[in-house]
Amino acid sequence: xxxxxxxxxxxxxxxxxxxxxxxxxxxxxxxxxxxxxxxxxxxxxxxxxxxxxxxxxxxxxxxxxxxxxxxxxxxxxxxxxxxxxxxxxxxxxxxxxxxxxxxxxxxxxxxxxxxxxxxxxxxxxxxxxxxxxxxxxxxxxxxxxxxxxxxxxxxxxxxxxxxxxxxxxxxxxxxxxxxxxxxxxxxxxxxxxxxxxxxxxxxxxxxxxxxxxxxxxxxxxxxxxxxxxxxxxxxxxxxxxxxxxxxxxxxxxxxxx
Amino acid sequence: xxxxxxxxxxxxxxxxxxxxxxxxxxxxxxxxxxxxxxxxxxxxxxxxxxxxxxxxxxxxxxxxxxxxxxxxxxxxxxxxxxxxxxxxxxxxxxxxxxxxxxxxxxxxxxxxxxxxxxxxxxxxxxxxxxxxxxxxxxxxxxxxxxxxxxxxxxxxxxxxxxxxxxxxxxxxxxxxxxxxxxxxxxxxxxxxxxxxxxxxxxxxxxxxxxxxxxxxxxxxxxxxxxxxxxxxxxxxxxxxxxxxxxxxxxxxxxxxxxxxxxxxxxxxxxxxxxxxxxxxxxxxxxxxxxxxxxxxxxxxxxxxxxxxxxxxxxxxxxxxxxxxxxxxxxxxxxxxxxxxxxxxxxxxxxxxxxxxxxxxxxxxxxxxxxxxxxxxxxxxxxxxxxxxxxxxxxxxxxxxxxxxxxxxxxxxxxxxxxxxxxxxxxxxxxxxxxxxxxxxxxxxxxxxxxxxxxxxxxxxxxxxxxxxxxxxxxxxxxxxxxxxxxxxxxxxxxxxxxxxxxxxxxxxxxxxxxxxxxxxxxxxxxxxxxxxxxxxxxxxxxxxxxxxxxxxxxxxxxxxxxxxxxxxxxxxxxxxxxxxxxxxxxxxxxxxxxxxxxxxxxxxxxxxxxxxxxxxxxxxxxxxxxxxxxxxxxxxxxxxxxxxxxxxxxxxxxxxxxxxxxxxxxxxxxxxxxxxxxxxxxxxxxxxxxxxxxxxxxxxxxxxxxxxxxxxxxxxxx
Numbered sequence: 001x002x003x004x005x006x007x008x009x010x011x012x013x014x015x016x017x018x019x020x021x022x023x024x025x026x027x028x029x030x031x032x033x034x035x036x037x038x039x040x041x042x043x044x045x046x047x048x049x050x051x052x053x054x055x056x057x058x059x060x061x062x063x064x065x066x067x068x069x070x071x072x073x074x075x076x077x078x079x080x081x082x083x084x085x086x087x088x089x090x091x092x093x094x095x096x097x098x099x100x101x102x103x104x105x106x107x108x109x110x111x112x113x114x115x116x117x118x119x120x121x122x123x124x125x126x127x128x129x130x131x132x133x134x135x136x137x138x139x140x141x142x143x144x145x146x147x148x149x150x151x152x153x154x155x156x157x158x159x160x161x162x163x164x165x166x167x168x169x170x171x172x173x174x175x176x177x178x179x180x181x182x183x184x185x186x187x188x189x190x191x192x193x194x195x196x197x198x199x200x201x202x203x204x205x206x207x208x209x210x211x212x213x214x215x216x217x218x219x220x221x222x223x224x225x226x227x228x229x230x231x232x233x234x235x236x237x238x239x240x241x242x243x244x245x246x247x248x249x250x251x252x253x254x255x256x257x
Numbered sequence: 258x259x260x261x262x263x264x265x266x267x268x269x270x271x272x273x274x275x276x277x278x279x280x281x282x283x284x285x286x287x288x289x290x291x292x293x294x295x296x297x298x299x300x301x302x303x304x305x306x307x308x309x310x311x312x313x314x315x316x317x318x319x320x321x322x323x324x325x326x327x328x329x330x331x332x333x334x335x336x337x338x339x340x341x342x343x344x345x346x347x348x349x350x351x352x353x354x355x356x357x358x359x360x361x362x363x364x365x366x367x368x369x370x371x372x373x374x375x376x377x378x379x380x381x382x383x384x385x386x387x388x389x390x391x392x393x394x395x396x397x398x399x400x401x402x403x404x405x406x407x408x409x410x411x412x413x414x415x416x417x418x419x420x421x422x423x424x425x426x427x428x429x430x431x432x433x434x435x436x437x438x439x440x441x442x443x444x445x446x447x448x449x450x451x452x453x454x455x456x457x458x459x460x461x462x463x464x465x466x467x468x469x470x471x472x473x474x475x476x477x478x479x480x481x482x483x484x485x486x487x488x489x490x491x492x493x494x495x496x497x498x499x500x501x502x503x504x505x506x507x508x509x510x511x512x513x514x515x516x517x518x519x520x521x522x523x524x525x526x527x528x529x530x531x532x533x534x535x536x537x538x539x540x541x542x543x544x545x546x547x548x549x550x551x552x553x554x555x556x557x558x559x560x561x562x563x564x565x566x567x568x569x570x571x572x573x574x575x576x577x578x579x580x581x582x583x584x585x586x587x588x589x590x591x592x593x594x595x596x597x598x599x600x601x602x603x604x605x606x607x608x609x610x611x612x613x614x615x616x617x618x619x620x621x622x623x624x625x626x627x628x629x630x631x632x633x634x635x636x637x638x639x640x641x642x643x644x645x646x647x648x649x650x651x652x653x654x655x656x657x658x659x660x661x662x663x664x665x666x667x668x669x670x671x672x673x674x675x676x677x678x679x680x681x682x683x684x685x686x687x688x689x690x691x692x693x694x695x696x697x698x699x700x701x702x703x704x705x706x707x708x709x710x711x712x713x714x715x716x717x718x719x720x721x722x723x724x725x726x727x728x729x730x731x732x733x734x735x736x737x738x739x740x741x742x743x744x745x746x747x748x749x750x751x752x753x754x755x756x757x758x759x760x761x762x763x764x765x766x767x768x769x770x771x772x773x774x775x776x777x778x779x780x781x782x783x784x785x786x787x788x789x790x791x792x793x794x795x796x797x798x799x800x801x802x803x804x805x806x807x808x809x810x811x812x813x814x815x816x817x818x819x820x821x822x823x824x825x826x827x828x829x830x831x832x833x834x835x836x837x838x839x840x841x842x843x844x845x846x847x848x849x850x851x852x853x854x855x856x857x858x859x860x861x862x863x864x865x866x867x868x869x870x871x872x873x874x875x876x877x878x879x880x881x882x883x884x885x886x887x888x889x890x891x892x893x894x895x896x897x898x899x900x901x902x903x904x905x906x907x908x909x910x911x912x913x914x915x916x917x918x919x920x921x922x923x924x925x926x927x928x929x930x931x932x933x934x935x936x937x938x939x940x941x942x943x944x945x946x947x948x949x950x951x952x953x954x955x956x957x958x959x960x961x962x963x964x965x966x967x968x969x970x971x972x973x974x975x
Contacts (some may be wrong), residue, residue, distance in 0.1 A: 038499070040481075040491045041512035045867060047356035047881045051337055057880030060892035074886040079931045090514040091887060099455030153880060158770075161336050196321060203349075207341055212350030212488055213495030 013054075014256070028186070028196070029100075029222040030080075030177055031249030032205070033231040034093055038215035041091050044068040045072045047106040048210035052178060054160045054167075056150030069144040071095065071175040072207050086238045086253055095207065096121060096175035097240065097248030104134035104143065105168040119249060120177050128171040135172060139241050140248075143174045177218075198226050221249060280745045288575065307559075308332070314341055314826035316754045316761040316781035317355045318747025321418065322346055323756035324355055325826045327441075328748070328766045335359055335748055336768050342710040343825040345758045353869055354483075357881040361746055362770065364400035364879075367729050368743035369418035369771035378719065378737050388774055391742055398723045398913030402695045403787075404831070408434030408660030411681070412721075416441035416701030418462070418674075419755040420763055421804035422777040424646035425795075426472045427674070427699070429780050431651055432794040433787075434660025437694070439677045441702035448961055449610045452619035455844045457632075459640040464757025465608050467493035467500060468478060469636035473601035474503040474534075474595065474625075476527045476618050479611030481928040483867040486608060501602055503595055505530055505587075507864045507965070508897055508939040509932035512887060520595065521934040523606035524862040526585040528847040529615060530592065531607065531621035533581030536572045537596035538628045545630030552627060554843035560777075568624075568842045584849060585968040586934070604636030605629055613964040615956060620845050629841045631656055640838060641830070654790040656898050669960065673805030680708070680953055683717035696719045699734055700744070700776050708731035709962060710920065710953035714825070727776045743773040750775040753804045753822070757831050761813070762822040775800055850966060855919065859968035861902075861938045864919060865951060871943040874938040884899040889928050894947060898971065903929040908973050927971075938969055 034120040049055065054125075056206055057070045075092040077084070085092075102121045105113050112127035128216075132217035135143045149169040160166065163180040167173050181204050189196045201218055203209040217223040219228025228251075231237060304917040310331045317324045317338075325344025329337040338356055342349035366939070371391035376382030402410050415428055415438060417423040430438040453459050467473055480486035481504065493500055494515050504513065505520040505527055522530050538544045549555060549569075557567045578589035599605040599810055609622035609630075623638070631637030653661060653734035666685040669676040682867060683704075686694045697718070704715045713741045716723055729743045734910075745748070749770070753764040777800035784795040797803035805812075805819065812818045823829040870882030884891045889911070896916055897906060908914060910929040923946055932938050940947060954966040 011413050011802040017826075036514075040494050040515055041887075042487065042491055043353045043512075043885050043887075044351060044356060046886055047353040050881050051356050053358060059880060060883075063892050068884040068886075068891070070886050074512070076887045079511075091512055108560055142329070153360060154363065156363075159359035160337050162331050198969070209349075210351050210356060211341075212347065212352065212491035213493075215495065217781045223917065 008074070027117060027222055028220045029249070030182065031098065031119065031219040031220075031221045031228055031232070031251070032177070032208070033097065033220065033237070033251040033253055034232075035215045035217070036087065036092055036252055037091070037236075038213040039093065039095070039211075040215075041074060042214055043074055043093075044210045044212060045093055045207035045216065046070055046074060048072075048206040049175070052164070052181075052206035053176070054151060054157060056157075056166075056171075059151050060154070060219055062148060062151065066147050067144075069146070069173065070172070071142075071144075075140075086137050086240060086242070086252060088256075092142060092252065094142065094205075094240070095250060096177070096251045097140050097246065098175075098177060100247035100249060101245060103137040103139060103244075103246060105136045105233045107133040109133065112237065113174075116179075118182075120179050120182075121174075122176060122179070123172060123174050124175065125165060125167050130170040130172065132172060139244055141172040145172050145201070146170060150245065158167055179197050181205065198223075198228075202227065273890060282930055291731055301602030312766065313766045314762065315748070316344075316752075316763040316826065317351070317358065318752075318754075319354045319358055319361075320483075320485045320761065322488050323754045323759075323761050323763060324351060326351065326355065327826075330767060333767060335362060337408060341574050341826045343897070344761065344827040345829050346756050346761070346827070348492060350488065350492065352488055352491070353885065354882060357879045358748065358803070359834075360879040360881060362748045362767070364730070366729060366731065366773055367746075368735075368741055371743065371772070372741045374739045374772055378739070379715075379722075379738055381731065383513060383741070383823055386826055388742075388772070391740060391799055392779060392786060394740055395725055395742070396783050399783070400697050401510055401786060403433065403656060406656065406659070407692065407695065408656055409436060409663035410693060410695035411435040411688075412439065412516055412697045414439050414441055414665060414697070414699040414702040416702065418809065419645075421646065421752045421774070421800060421807060422700075422780075425777050425780045425800075425803060427790075428651060428794060429784060431653060431661065432657060432784070432791045434653060436663060436672065437667070438662055438666040438674055439679055439682060440674055441679065441704070447886075448612075448614065448616045448619045448959075452623055453640060453958070454675060455671070456620055456840050457625045457838050458841075459838070461641050461755075462757065463610065464641055465489060465606055465610070465638045466636050467605075468496060469605065470604055470606045471636065472498045472599055472605035474498050474599055474605070474607040475516075476505050476531065476607070476609035476622060477611040477670065478504065478506045478508065478510055478513065478616045478866055479613065481516065482510055482609050482869050483871045486610060494569075501598065503598065507862070507934045507937045508866065509782065510821040510866075510868070511930065511932065513932075518591075518595065518598075519932065520587045520591060523584070524864050524937060525615070525850055525963065526610065527616035528621045529576065529581050529584045529849070530587060530617060531586070531625055532572060532576040532591045532611070532845075533578055534599065535621070535625050535628055536576040537593055538600060538625070539569060539572055541597075541600075541686060543596070543600035544628040547625045548630060548632075549838065551839050551842035555840075568845055572576055588601075595739075599625070599629055604628070604634055606631050606633055606637050608638070612867070615963060616959040616961050617845070617847050617956075621847070622842065623671070624721070624842055624845055625840075627842075632838050632840075634832070639757060641774075645753070645755045645760055645811055645830070647809050647810050648806075651794055652790065657790070664693070666694060667960070677703070678955075680955050681960055682964060684715045686717040687713070688722050689720070694721050696716045696723045696726070698725045699738075700727040703728065703732045703734045705737065707948065708953070709948055709951040713953065727779070729773060732832040742776070742779055743771070744776045745752070745769055745773045745847040749773070750777075751799075751801050751804070752777070753808060756827075759827045760808075760818070760822065761827040777803065821956070850963070855968060856961070861936060861969045861971060862965060863916070863938050863940055863951065863967040863969040865940045865942050865947070866963045868941045868943065871941075890926040894923060894925040894944045895928045895931045895941060896923075896939075896971065897928045897930050899933040899937065900929055900936045901933050901935045902925065906971065906973065908971070913974040914971050915974055916969050916971050918950045918952065918967050920952045920967065923947065923948075923950045927973075938971060 219226040237251045323343030324347035342350040370385040396437040504516045578592040582589040607622040609618040667678040726738040728735045748766045754761040808888035954963045
């Protein structure tokens with residue numbers, strides 16, 4: 001994994017040499033909608049994400065030193081506080097917003113985080129120098145620093161997903177919208193000469209796939225006919241901290257109560 | 258690609274993903290240099306090639322819901338759990354617990370081979386032995402008690418309630434001749450099954466068709482957090498329009514934002530609340546007429562003293578919303594509104610199916626469902642038959658017949674598994690009355706940890722000459738065993754699981770990662786060693802063979818059953834369209850608990866609950882669950898207290914506190930909550946000492962644990 005992938009350059013090494021491969025690539029703009037009227041806050045998405053992306057647990061000793069890493073997090077507003085989010089006082093799940101104008105990218109001194117041309121805000125662990133500017137810049141606090149090396153129960157990440165790199169201590173990590181899964185499906189479609197349909201990507205990220213009430217819809221905002229594009233136009237749709245102009249691509253759907 | 262349906266793409270895409278797979282470097286243990294990373298890869302499982310990948314269908318074993326799973330296996334290792342869209346239980350979704358199951362499979366503390374105790378009991382010194390020797394050891398002890406003419410002195414604590422392994426155990430106990438097959442749940446599973454059997458005569462656990470309900474009334478918070486109903490309820494919340502949800506409980510989890518009406522009922526009074534709902538339904542002629550007429554013990558009759566009897570008369574006389582309001586603390590108006598809500602928004606369903614609600618509430622819930630006409634209808638409560646396994650009839654020999662005729666040690670009234678009174682068992686074992694327990698087997702159960710008053714279990718274990726555990730972990734009860742015969746985890750074994758709506762296949766996803774053996778196989782091998790009628794009762798070589806034989810009636814009715822299970826992971830069960838149910842309501846009653854004797858010293862009711870990460874044994878060490886985002890103090894104990902009480906006592910959110918009851922003390926961190934009823938302390942179970950403050954208070958009539966009857970006080974640590 002690394003630079004080539006993050007830049008979106010798809011090489012044809014996996015294709016059979018003799019077969020012609022369609023060259024054209026359609027431009028996607030991946031995003032997500034989370035329906036809070038459906039969400040039961042069961043936190044299946046949280047664990048599904050950790051399992052898919054090899055997010056290490058802290059363990060009992062380190063838990064007192066730092067916060068656990070959750071690419072998909074449930075934020076719980078203080079029930080007594082006067083500060084209210086766009087979503088009221090109810091707990092809500094938050095992945096990276098994959099902003100079209102991401103603050104984190106602006107401040108990274110080494111180009112370790114970029115907005116790829118399919119809309120994903122990536123993080124290249126190998127390039128990260130651990131300065132944590134991006135963590136300060138992100139208005140959604142969706143970035144986590146590896147203060148220590150990951151400690152797997154028993155020392156061996158036996159159930160680690162081979163498609164996702166493990167992160168060492170000293171780097172920042174974050175949600176990638178499961179872009180290894182996206183890449184697999186997009187590549188498949190390209191090799192088969194088919195287009196990537198809503199049906200195929202609807203359940204793509206681990207969080208969306210696990211969600212029992214189907215509250216998470218993944219899709220392509222570049223396609224005006226996609227389910228996601230329709231949800232983004234829904235009257236129930238809001239974006240977090242929209243006024244900052246970060247243009248987040250995660251939409252929350254909720255009925256005001 | 259286009260032909261692949263929802264959530265189906267990943268299996269097909271696997272080959273490519275596998276080809277592209279790269280094992281990256283694994284950082285070394287903690288070192289001074291944060292960038293130091295060794296380049297050692299995770300070693301390949303034997304018999305696999307790099308990049309080899311497949312998806313295996315199986316069934317989750319972390320609760321009794323039985324969700325269908327698809328597990329991704331890369332390089333011989335299970336790396337990701339996804340839901341099986343074909344499963345009628347979960348339709349592709351998986352809860353947090355199911356996702357974290359891999360941490361159970363690869364848990365570092367698993368027992369890696371059979372072992373025999375070498376030190377004192379509880380000293381945790383063991384010697385690993387071969388399986389043949391371990392099974393011979395166990396069979397020798399069993400043969401000893403049988404040849405002494407006391408087969409009844411064998412006690413089996415069994416935490417499973419359905420499936421092939423449970424069916425084999427049931428058969429083994431009958432062939433061996435012991436009536437002491439005791440269910441581990443001192444709560445819901447036996448309570449709801451017992452209530453169903455008392456009221457309807459049906460066998461098995463009910464299921465709830467929340468997905469087609471317009472209105473759902475939950476008693477207790479299990480379905481919101483941890484119970485097997487949670488997955489069905491979550492699926493229902495994904496529907497448009499979703500059901501209207503009432504929840505009657507003394508506390509509400511912060512995450513349960515989808516509960517529309519929280520009825521903050523006083524602890525231990527849910528039964529009265531349900532009877533209040535029944536009162537309103539009957540009084541306002543909202544009840545199902547046919548059900549009223551056929552129900553046994555419902556309509557007025559005259560008792561011996563000439564007074565009107567029958568539940569209807571009692572409901573109308575004693576459970577008016579006004580009087581129920583004074584018992585439960587829920588206003589009469591809210592009771593009326595809830596009853597009308599259930600009556601108007603049909604189909605509606607009441608669920609009091611949780612380990613921590615009492616038998617009365619389980620029965621009253623069935624009554625209200627009957628009045629609503631919600632038994633065995635879409636959107637209602639389904640009384641499913643738990644009889645998928647039927648082995649050929651068994652002929653116990655003389656020794657076994659004599660043993661089976663002995664009174665069960667737990668003093669249960671009936672002879673059924675669901676009548677078991679687990680909490681009476683340790684006392685009987687201590688007093689050796691009516692007879693002594695000589696051999697104790699425990700499978701899927703850890704009473705020293707998970708039952709109130711664990712101390713008495715430790716003492717009772719000490720009285721038993723031979724204790725055997727089948728746990729894959731050295732848990733608190735296994736620590737006192739003489740012999741440990743570690744079971745596979747559910748990812749490594751074969752079973753057929755009975756869920757409410759379906760039969761589901763459980764099959765090995767990976768090779769056993771340690772020298773463990775499925776407990777069902779142990780039963781078969783043990784029976785063979787014991788010989789005689791016992792061996793003849795188990796003519797099967799493998800668990801799979803046994804399960805197929807047990808399913809013969811089901812496969813006769815549906816020849817494709819096994820193929821369907823293999824190809825889809827689950828098969829819906831045949832159901833009668835609307836089997837007639839005659840409900841016998843004579844056992845329904847409610848008497849308030851006597852007032853606490855020490856309410857000045859212990860002003861709070863201690864209400865235990867199970868959060869999303871709760872489970873027994875090694876599960877509580879699953880780190881992903883322990884560190885769920887909203888859990889305060891993830892690896893420690895917390896206690897929920899209402900905002901008002903906290904302010905009065907000067908306790909702030911996050912303060913260190915001590916909870917004290919007459920049974921013990923518990924240090925904890927205070928979680929101040931607006932959704933806890935004043936006068937209640939919400940106690941999350943799952944940490945080491947939580948059970949120590951709870952008393953083993955038992956409802957004498959049913960033998961069930963009164964979970965919310967413990968009184969306590971709380972104070973801030975200076």
